[in-house]
Amino acid sequence: MILVTGATGFVGREIVRELAEAGHPVRALVRSEATSGPIRPWVAEVARGDVTDPASVRAAARGCRAVVHLVAIRRQWGARTFEAITAQGAVHAVQAAVDAGAEHFVLMSALGLTDNPTTGYMKAKKKAEEAVRASGIPFTIFRPSFVVGPGGFVEEYAGLIRKAPFVPIPGTGRYPVQPVDRRDVARAFRRALEVPAARGRTYDLAGPERVSFEDFIAEIMAAMGIRKGRLHVPLAVMRPVAAVLERLTPNPPATTDEIAMLEAGNVGDPGPAERDLGVTPRPLREAVQGAVEGLRREGRL
Template sequence: MENHLNQNKILLTGASGFIGGHIVEHLLRQGFAVRCLVRRQVQLPAPPNTQDLLETAVGDITEPSSLTEALSGVHTVVHLVGIIRETPRATFQRIHVEGTGNLLAAATRAGVKRFFYMSGLGARPKARSRYHQTKWEAEELVRASGLQYVIFRPSVVFGPGDGFVSMLVDLVTRGPIIPIVGNGRTPMQPVWIGDLVQAVEKTLTSPELWNQTWEIGGPNQLSFEEMIDTVAEVLGIRKPKLHIPIPVMRPAALMLQFLTPNPPITLDQLIMLQEPNICDPQTLPEKFGIDPVGFRDGLLRYLRQD
């Protein structure tokens, strides 16, 4: 089994991100040979006794000529690169659509067999947010590539090092009140990072899961306010809450986008906070054989670490 995994080398993009870091560590522990695409040469961490399975290749999905060498001898691409807010040089169009197109074209030329793409729940044609629009456009490129493919659309992913729960913790712990954007009723389905990582591994070793798009969510469908309440309860914090109407948030988000390079919330994120982000909760247990971790149980695993 280990020799087979070594022969089927993986090129993984997005290794420095929250999801990518967890996936790389897990795959190495399971004996997969992983080459990580990095924009500059760095020494990536690896679990004990797995360093010989880990490589890095310098390249950038926005620079097609840099991808040829990185894809040499690669059997499967695991493409995780994505952004949640734009900068002048890194727009949704450039990263999600053009970058994925560049990688697909280079992978096809290099003889890559399979392409895994991490999209997002809510990706669809004519979506309101540019994030979801461009994720859908990238999905369409993947499906039309002629390669064996699989597409994951996870709901919000949480776990050690995430950005989502970290944002909720910040809302709960800062100031005398807890601000809630809008009515707080938008349902979401947070998925534990460990469950998502296991689903990725299962996919890589299960041909029957390929050439499909999978919507991935945890076992709990919770409103945004319910998630805030759960974080506060786990942290032992009790404070009053204040709902901030969307019409008030919209001009504030627009102004912050122009005044700061890293605004706390963007107009695109404001749109997504108003849209349900849920799917079939039986996908992980029935299709991937995973007993998913609930939101509160997952929080207890790392927010209360001594």
């Protein structure tokens, strides 16, 4: 049995499907029965729990040979802080895996993590990675770039592209990114659980092409068949607006952390994952077209 936390999320749904289709029995940690509907066909068992409640994670991990830990938040609000959910949540998941005698822990981290992160999001990811490395349990850590699929970032930006009179582009738009298809991310997670060489390794998960953020958005627009003007919004304007809005609402258009991470760029080396796990990432155009088609099929575009 493999415990997957964050199984109901954008990436988690694809990972549980990939694992189940390959014959791996999955137990999903879910916070509520209400959100578990879409993954029910793929999971053998559902365990109710919350990563902020260590006892619930410990109970969910019992009898599992591996734990795949995906839970993290992109934005914090109220008690849902990076520290409580992303950092301590990972600490609890690692401890649960150790207590269960699991033989493998697979962590979802993020591309762009450095030794000295400056954003709250990355600081919490660093603590999560450190907890995994210090635990003594054999591990694999993945650091993905923007994940492309029917949901997540593409769905959010597609909504903007459709509704806004001009498509907003942060700053110069020239920040390098290397988006990766969600199906390739899921495949990498499955292969990590199957391939002994993945133990003790940290892999970037990135697409084959490095493009600018603006070219990535242009690719989404092309896949949607939409031609519109673009409006470059100076970061000097975005930063203070984001700093105010993120204190007022849980869902501002952008947060100061997101702006800083975009500015820093988000690129990596897909080579090691390709070599060890046999995952050749799909070209950006194929990934984006697949995401837009998926959104249309599901009536979300």
